[in-house]
Structures are given as structure tokens and as C-alpha cells.
Amino acid sequence: MAHLDWILVLVGGWLGLGLLGILALRHTDFVARVLFPAGAAIALGLAAIALSALFDDPETAVLPLGLPNLPFHLRLDGLSAYFLLVIGAAGAGISVFAAGYFRQGEGTPPGLLCLEYHVFLASMALVVLADDAYAFMVMWETMALSSFFLVTANHRVPAIRQAGFLYLLVAHIGAIAILLCFGVLQANTGDYSFANMRAQSLSPLWASAAFLLATFGFGAKAGILPLHVWLPEAHPAAPSPVSALMSGVMLKTAIYGILRIGFDLLNAQLWWWGALLLALGLATALFGVVFSAVQTDMKRLLAYSSIENIGLLFVGIGLGVLFNAYGMHALSALALTAALYHVISHAFFKSLLFLGTGSVLHATGERSLGKLGGLMRRMPWVGWLVLIGVLASSGLPPLSGFVAEWLLLQSFLFTTELPNSFLNMLVPVVAAAIALVAALAGYAMVKFFGVIFLGQPREAKLAEAQDASLLERAGLIWLASGCVVLGLFPVPLIGAIDRVTQLLIGTGIASTVRNNGWLLLAPTTLERASYSPLIFLAVTCLAVLLAVLLVHRLYHGRVRFAPPWDCGYPAQTARMQDTAEGFGQPIRQIFEPFIRMRRELPSPFDEKPIYHVRIEDHLWHWLYLPIARTTERFARLVGRLQQGRIAIYLLYSFLTLLVLLLVVVAK
């Protein structure tokens, strides 16, 4: 059997698990102990097959589903295989964790949740396999709907229902744009297969229209400014494994869409597309990271951090388009490799962090950072594993986040070779902003980890928190080891990414990298730049070990445990620590113009002082509320037609007929 058949069997297996879930609607144990681990095994198998398919020739298949004479076309090429690998590899860890996570009595019955979850996974896998617009849109909508139901799993909470509807709305506005984009791409031939779209050569005007529609549509799914508002609402509202799946994996299908349309279906790029993606990505990244640093809800903080990472991905893709448009294919491959590396790295660390918040949520029942603290001692497993995710997310060497950041900055250093003096001038500014984003991400992540896991417990109940269960730990360990392995061994993965860039722009950086040796990552020449995470880690570890040994050999290693000193102040309480607000205060002050803040400060004479601060998004007030108000006014205007009496409606029908008759007569 070919790879594609195996993949279809596995995806069918997911759907089968979902149906079994329906049969065992309220048998939590069966669903959690059998179905979810089976789903994880399937995900792992999918990742393995995708990895082997990546190094093979493209395969196609036709599924006799859908409408008569309009079957689903599927195609497995390098790009789909790479994204399948991401879905499978991250999905495996998330499913194992979910097996330990879902419990009785949380809104939707576990069996139904199992169905929605596996349909969601299957639809994501099929989105990246689709080879015609029809199959793509059906899968895309299935993905949106199944994730909507997952987001609203806890539908008794009004805020969650609201978040779900906002998500559904933006998802559909985006889907319309994608549909229109396919309409432009088929160039009046009436054939909606991707093969036909590849064969068309559109005029620059129509190609730009298609590209803009795709950017809008996929940007809505990815959470690009100003279409990001649903993301910080919907991602935190979902149960944690679903948040992980949405932030870590689903956002990547939008990246897939941009790459598929921008590089594969459209056969030439214009430079200003790249500049547009670059600008959008930069604005999104800066916005996301600033807002992530001022959040007080741990899952919202991560959701904004996802917005930031999507922004960085767009920057990488934009740079790739820029280089490609000027015919600098090798550099374009470098930028795209950076983006694709970040795709898988972000899938691992963001899933890890979201799952970590799930464990914390189950152990404490708290999402607010202001009521957590000191969990490192109660939950060491979750604490240490999340620390790995935090370091990867901050882009620190030698973990996976740094490799992507390193490659991205390297490709920025080549922008001076672009034959456009405007871009030459702007691009250093962009590089500076990227560096700022990376540094701010570190700030947000130190806040995230420090406030949840370090310090004193801010509430008494935290002292009873239990560490994650074995299955949860297994999922976290899988994802954390992904962050470490991807960070330490970048060269093999770049070999895999090479297949994707070969497909998209006809060249890759893997041969250069391999020529420079497996130990060193050097994308161009050894003189120009190189980085070796293994040597990096080895030397740091060696220095640490030597320091430990020498200190303990030459001097005594005595330790005495005592109460904290704190400048001799005896009456320390847990409430004197920095809260999440306190830690975010410098950011609020520096980036004040970007943040809409409402604050109530107590006066010194208040009996019961209340401090209250609300961080809001300017765009919500400047863009979304006016649009919503206009829509509502328009709807009320239309509503006047509705009188509720049958005679009036009959009159409308009569008048319509009359007008139509007049039109016919006039002809």
C-alpha cells in the first residue's frame, strides 16, 4: 500500500474511535483509558508515515465521497507530509495527555467530546491532503465546526458560549475569503482542482487579488492583526488539550494554506506581497507579545503568545516571498526553513505549555495568575517539564525555539542584498523589532513560570495541589523531549524541511548544511555563521559540572536551611510577592499607548480597598464595536419589514411579482 492509503486508513481509524465514543457516551473510563490512547497511537503512526512520505514522490488519490461527479481529490506531497508530521507528532502527545485529563462532569459527556476531538484531528489531516477546492472547503469547515463544539464543551458558562460564537463568526468570514480566493484561482475554467489552478497563469492583478483574499482568509484563522480578537477568547475557553490542539496545531493549517496558495498554486510572487506579510507579521508579533506580558490569566497569556508566534511565522514567510520575488531562491529557502522550523517547534512548546496549564487547572481549579504560586514544590513533574517549554518559548539556546529564531535572524542579515533600496532601509528596523519581540517573549515567559510555579503559594488551598497523573506526565514528557531534540539536532530536521522548500521554490539549504557537518548548523558558509547546540550544551554542562566538583572538593559543601532573609524583614506574607499585575506593570507603562487600560485605584482612606485593572484591546473599540453597531442598525432597518401579519407578507409577495412582471415586460 502506498503512504496515502495508510494515512487514509489511520484517519479512518480516528473517525472510528469517535464513533465508538458515541456508543460509550458516558463511560469515562473506557473513553479515557482506551479511545484516547488509541488515538495517540494513530497520531504517532501518522507522524511516522508522514515522515517517510516526505522523502518520497507525491501520491494522489480520489475518494468517491461528496457530490455525484465531484469526488474528493487528495494529494500527498512534501508540504502536506510536513504538516501531517506536525499534526501527528504534536497530536500524539496531546492525546496521551487528554487520556489522563478528561473527567466526568465537565459539560459535554466524554464520549461526545471524544467524537468531536477525533473529527477535529481527522479534518486537520484531510485539510492538508485536499487537492481540490471542494474537498478543502469541506474539511476546513469541518475543522472549524468540530473545534467550535470543542471550545464550547463547557457550554453552561455564558462567557464560553460567547467566545465560541465569536470564533465561529470570524472563522466563517475567513472561510468566505478563502472560497472567493479559490474562485479567483480557477480563472473562469470551472475546474476547481488544485492541479488546474497550478496550470493557470493569472495576471498580476488577479494573482494579487487571490493572494490578498488568501491572506485575509487564512489570517483570520491564524489570528493575524486585526483579525485576532477571537483567539484570546476562544483558545483559553476550551479544555486544555483542545487549547493545545488549537494553538499548537490548528493555527498551522492556516500557515499551510498561505504556503500552498502563495507558493504552490500561484506560480509567481510579487515583492509587495512579501512586504505586506512582513508588516502584518511584525505588527501581530509586537501586539501579541506586549499583550501577553500584561495578562493575568495564564491561558490568555499563552493565547497572546500564540498570536506573537504566528506573527513571527508570517515574518518568515514574508521574507521568503520577498527573496523569491527577486529571484534569490537560496535565501528564500533559508527564510522559509526558519518559518517551517518554527512551525514544528511552536507546535511542541505551545502544546506543552497549554497542557501544563491544564494540569495546574485541575490541581488547583484556578486560572488566574493572582491566585497561584509555589506549585514547583507541589507539582515538580509539571513544573520542570513546563520549564523546558518556557525556555523553548523564550527562544533560549539550546532548545528548539532558538534554532528557528537564529535562522530567521540569519536570513534578515542577507536582506541588504535585496535590489530595492527602500526595503534595504526598512528591513534593519524589522530585524530590530524581531529582536525586541524575542526579548519581550522572555519577559512574558518568566512572568508565566515565576508567578505560577515559584514563590509562595498565594492561596491556602494550593498546598493540597496534586501533581499530574501518569498519562498526563507521559504526554508532557513527549512534548518536552520534542523541544529538546529539535533544539539539539537541527540538521536532520532541516533535511526534512528541505523537501518542502524543494517543492515550493525548487531549492533548499540542506545540502549546504550537510556539507558543513552534522555537528554544526551553518546555513551558508562556515565563515559566515554557525551554531552548534550540542557543543553549546556540552561546554555549558562541563563548566557547571567542573564548578560543582571543584567547589565541593576544595571547600566544604555545607548547607543550612533557614527562613528567608529578605533584608531582615520578619513579617513576610505570600501577598507581598509581585502579582501578575505587578510583574506586567513596567510593560504597561512603557507600551501605554498600545493598551487600553481601565483602572480603579483605592484611596488611602478606603475601609475595604479594591484595586481593579482591566486591559483591553484598542482594536476592539476602534474596529469591531463600530462594525457590530453598524450591522445591528442595518439589521434593525431591515427588521422594519417584519410586521408579523400574514397580509403584509402576502403584499410583499404580490409587489415582488409585479416588479418582476414589469421587468419581463420591459424586456
Place this chain on the structure above:
Amino acid sequence: MIPLSGFVSQLLEIILALAFAPLLTGWVNQCRAWLQNRSAPGLLQPYRALHKLFNKESVVAESASPIFRIAPYIVFGCMALVCAIAPTLSTDLPLAPAADTIALVGLFALARVFISLAAMDIGTSFGTLGARREMLIGFLAEPALLMVLFSASLITQSTSLANIVETLAHQPFAIYPSLAVAGVAFTFVALAENARVPVDNPATHLELTMIHEALILEYSGRHLALIEWAAALKLFAYSCIGLALFFPWGIAGAGTPLAMIVAIPVLLAKLAIGGVLLALIETINAKMRLFRVPEFLATAFLLAVIALLVHVLLGA
């Protein structure tokens, strides 16, 4: 295989950094005391302090997690690696390909994140306050440092620190306007990153103004000794990187073992002058309010970006 000369210069560099870093701190302290009309502590005072601290028992807070105890070692390890890849004596460094300038900035960030997490670990008010301020300075200084290094990278077409310095040192004498601007930015960043006046005062224990000292308030004994040593290594590394980027003359190239013998006194002379200048800066400036620090570092950031633009626009 690594040639013997490279191995020797690498080893020599690490030993030199570990041994002489506290001396540089002592020298700066001495100069500062003289300039401020105080009687100076001995040049070897930092060594005595380290010896004393190593001999003391370490008092660890009861509520500390393992992060608190491993952080000093990680910070020390990071700074040791920084000193290994920064070209101080020679540009012939076998370890240099392992980490370029971007990784160097990442290495500083790694150390900063760990020391901040350790400060938050005990859960005292000063610890978290210090962590917040340290991260604030870090997120502003880090991109500025990266931009400074990028302007040098664009001139020399390499991000490897050793190669940058090699190119700058062995070309006909030329003054790059972009490097001059970058040098000012680098000085700003170095002052902030090493907790020096006007950003922080290394000699203060006044609660409301301290940054670095607030971070390490709970440390004692050998842990504190390692952190102090790491701080000295950081100052040494920053000084050497600055000297190598902006005054690279006298540094030994590859395959010239004799030049190493010249390089050591040259480096010591440069460091001595640099120490005097640092003491001078610290003496003639007052410590600024914390809220002014972002402006100070934003200036550094802007200068660094201007340096990049100058290079891109003027090609110099």
C-alpha cells in the same frame, strides 16, 4: 582535528578570563575609590571576598526549590562559555563556531532568565522586585546588543564573533561611522547589563533602588561566590567584546603563537584603560530613577538601529 595552537589559545583564554576577571572588578573599584577621594581597597580584594564566601556555609531558604540552588551554577557555566567564545587574546578559537553573536546574546538571556527565576523562587518581596527590574532591563538591552553586533556583522559579512574580529583587526585602518555609533550604544548596554551607575549601583544595598543586589539577596556562601564570580566574568567578557569590536588591534590571529605573547600585555593594558574609563563614567554620573532606565536603554536601542541604517545607507 583541532590544531594544537588553537587548543592552547582556547585554554589560555578561559584560564585568563577565570583568573583575571575578579582582578578587573578590583581595579575598577580601586579607580573609583581614588576618583571619589576615598581610600581604596586592595587590588586583590575580590579574590579575598570570593575565598571568604566559598568558605562560609550556604544558607538556603526553607521554601527554596532546586532551581534556587542550580541557578548559580548555570549562570556561572553560561558566563564561562561566553568567555570561551569571546575573542580576548586570539581569534583562533576552536569553540567559536559553536556559538555566534546571536547565540551569545541568547547565552546572556539564558543566564538572566535563570537568575530571575531563582530570585522569584523564594517568594520574598525584594526577590520578585529584583526579577521584574532585571527582566525589564534585559528585554530592552538584549535587542540593542543584538543590533550593535549586527552592524559589525554586516560590515564583515559574518556573525561569528571570532571572524568579525579577525576581519576588523587585519584590514587597513578605516573608521566606520556605523561602528562609532554602535560603540556608543554598546557602552550604554554594557553599563546596564553589568549593573553599573547610572542604571544600577553595584555598591548599594538601599532597598528601593537596587536591581542586581535585590536579585541575589537570598544567596549566601558558595552560591553567592559563584554569582559574584559570574558577574565579574560578565564584566570581563563585555569589556573584551567591546575592545575586540571597536579596538581590535593587537589581537592574535590564527597560526601565530608568538602574537599571543604580545596579545596578553596589550589586552591587559586595554583593560586597565577601560577600567579607568568605567570608573570615570560611574563617578561623574548619578544613578538615574528606575523609570528613566527604559528611556536610557531605548536611546541605546535607537542608536544601534541608526548604526545599522548608517551602514545600509552609506555602506560604511
